[in-house]
Amino acid sequence: MIDHKKLRGLVKQLYSTVLELEAMFPGRHFTPDGHMVGSLGECLVADAYDLELLTASNKGYDALSKNGLQVEIKATQANAVAFRSKPAHTIIIKILPDGTFEEIYNGPGALVWKEFEGKRLPSNGQFQISLNKLRRLNQLVAASERVARAEPLRDQT
Incomplete structure (x- = not known):
């Protein structure tokens, strides 16, 4: 069982450490990126939407919903964000420094x-799409086509 508050607290602590390092070393950036951001996002989303995470680097999808x-x-x-292939369903988030998204x-x-x-297809094999475009597309998605958030107790409060 995931300790939901601890997960968000650890993410917040990570970003707090980043800010402290950047203050100690002006001009240096310690922003988490790459696999770390991907893994953090997968864990935050799996927790918030009650998804079953699959093995890392699973081709085409990261988790399964209850159905x-x-x-x-x-x-x-x-x-x-970038895509290599068309997923059945996708949840895209922006991680915030306070441990939420x-x-x-x-x-x-x-x-x-x-x-x-x-x-x-770009030379790196990935199509890029902006968050602003995704926000506009998100407005077209009916509630019945979304993966529902877990109970409010587990919501980002």
Whole structure:
């Protein structure tokens, strides 16, 4: 069983440490990135939406919902995320320094993937999409097409 408050507290502590290091060494950046942000995001989303996390680097999706929906989880601190393939469903978040996150998109992967139609695949094999575009797409997703948050007790309070 996950200790929800402890998880958010550890993320907050991590970002607090980053700020302290940056204050000690002006001009140096200690922003968590790469695998760390991805793993933090997967854990925060799995906890908040009561998803079953799969083995890291599972191809095409990171977790399963209670009804078996395959969910690709994307987390960022920047203003865009990247996709290599069309997920069945995706939840995209922006991690905040206080240990919580902003849900950017929660819906069918096809709606996101449609944005890449007719575009040439970049040389790195990943299509980029901005968080602002994802926020607009998120407004088109019906409540019935979203993965529901876990009970309010586990919500980000």
